Amino acid sequence: MIFRWTIWGEHKEKSLELLKYSILSFKKQFGEKNRYIVYTDNSSDISEGIKSISEVLQFDKDNEFNIDSIATWKKWCPRVKLDIDETEIYVDFDVFLLKYPKELDDFLNNPDFKFAIMDEYNGQSWQHGAMQKKEVNDAPFVNAGFFVQKAGHSISEDLLKEKKWWTENVLIEEQKHHDEQGALAIALSKYNNNGELFIFPKNKYMLIGPNENKDMKSLDEVILFHAVYPKHPAFYQFKDYLDKILYE
Secondary structure, eight states: OEEEEEEOTHHHHHHHHHHHHHHHHHHHHHOTTSEEEEEESOGGGSOHHHHTTSEEEEOOTTOTTOOOSSSOGGGGOSOSOSOTTSOEEEEOTTEEEOSOOHHHHHHHHOTTOOEEEEEOSSOOGGGGGGGGGGOOTTOOOEEEEEEEEOTTOOOHHHHHHHHHHHHHHOOGGGOOTTHHHHHHHHHHHHHHHTTOEEEEOTTTEEEESSSSSTTOOOOTTOSEEEEOTTTOHHHHHTHHHHHHHHHO
């Protein structure tokens, strides 16, 4: 399997610690036999602490996803699927794995499923960003911080179609942080309708932040959590818990 992260711009300086913990949390459960790759706009900015635990590769400036926007299209640099023959897991730098995800095995062993993704905390239209202008009523409310493309399948063609629509229909002043997530949700709609999208259970794969599960005191029943943007307070709240998993 391939595990991939993307980090760019000011996020590098502010979030290298979170990125390191994220990578280590997946390596703890999946071991050294898989590939762990960080893509970035400037590899010289990545610390040795990251380069010692992951491949660090620089994407080209003229990459089609290298878009200067509040929308997070850069996360798909250099391309949506790196290797069609591999199961590929995209992870945001503020997503942390606490236990082995048995649900991932359920997904991989079920031939009906092609893609897997986190559920949203509370599905609302703003979570589709400016893509809600497209008025696709069957788009699922999903969280793009943890997304799996099974070997043999790629969301690339579908996502590029939605990116093209975004480029042609969303003005600069309309762009929002969640636009890419909304585009991915729309791209996944037909797979969700056909029973080909696996959505991880939200009581085990959780968003935690000032507005999401904000009263969480224990992670004992949690498998994975997304310490949501912008200030990621859940990471600092549960950093000692992560330390125990990773270093004891």
